[in-house]
Amino acid sequence: MNSQDVPFLMKELLLIRHAKSDWDHPGLSDHDRPLNSRGLNDAPRMAAALEQRGVKPDAIISSTAVRAASTATILAEAMKFPRESIIFLPELYLAPPRTILRVIQQLDEAASTVLIFGHNPGMHETVDLLSGDSGADAFPTLAVARFEFPVEYWGQIEPGSGLLVELLIPRNLEGG
Numbered sequence: 510m511n512s513q514d515v516p517f518l519m520k521e522l523l524l525i526r527h528a529k530s531d532w533d534h535p536g537l538s539d540h541d542r543p544l545n546s547r548g549l550n551d552a553p554r555m556a557a558a559l560e561q562r563g564v565k566p567d568a569i570i571s572s573t574a575v576r577a578a579s580t581a582t583i584l585a586e587a588m589k590f591p592r593e594s595i596i597f598l599p600e601l602y603l604a605p606p607r608t609i610l611r612v613i614q615q616l617d618e619a620a621s622t623v624l625i626f627g628h629n630p631g632m633h634e635t636v637d638l639l640s641g642d643s644g645a646d647a648f649p650t651l652a653v654a655r656f657e658f659p660v661e662y663w664g665q666i667e668p669g670s671g672l673l674v675e676l677l678i679p680r681n682l683e684g685g
Contacts, residue, residue, distance in 0.1 A: 519621070519657055519660075522622075522657075522666075523566075523622075523623070523654065524632050524653070525555075525580070525624055525626045525651070525654075526629055526649070526651060527544075527548075527577040527627070527628060528544050528555075528651040529545050530544055531543050531544065531545040540575065541574075543579065544579050544580065548576070548580070552580055552651065553583060554679065555584065555679060556583065556584045559653070565588070566585075566590050566623065566624045567620035567623065568596065568616065568623045569584070569585050569594070569624045570595070570601070570626070571597050571598070572601035572603075572628060573601070574602050574628065577626045577627060581595055601626075603631065605631050606635040606638045609625070632652075633645070636648060636654040639668065640654075640656070640669070640671050643673050649680075650679070653678075654676055656672060
């Protein structure tokens with residue numbers, strides 16, 4: 510068998526911060542804050558941008574917080590991913606990078622492309638952790654860090670092992 514017979518293996522991971530949330534409900538817990546109108550408008554635009562880039566998720570995983578879950582659901586529906594297949598993990602709510610990395614390393618091996626929705630500062634710190642240093646000064650709401658990993662198994666992903674292919678920010682999208 511020569512090297513041309515061996516399939517090139519790649520995992521694609523998109524770390525996504527939730528869309529802009531609404532602070533106008535003083536009695537609401539942080540976990541229960543909904544998206545505001547800007548967040549509701551930006552999410553379908555980001556889904557379209559990801560589709561234009563050929564992103565087809567095999568799995569979508571989200572924090573249980575309303576703003577993250579809503580963002581995940583909007584993107585899933587726009588990308589024709591079954592809403593009922595979204596996995597909601599309580600440990601992603603305000604998770605630190607090591608928790609997010611553990612979730613990544615335990616992903617289902619059948620999935621080649623995975624979207625994970627969460628919160629700052631953990632998402633931004635995870636982008637830096639996986640890339641070795643993304644160079645991104647900020648990771649605003651609905652920012653998407655698109656990574657490629659030349660690995661066969663999610664469990665092989667380690668700090669500094671990712672290639673940050675693209676960093677998408679809503680204000681830089683067409684129509685923004």
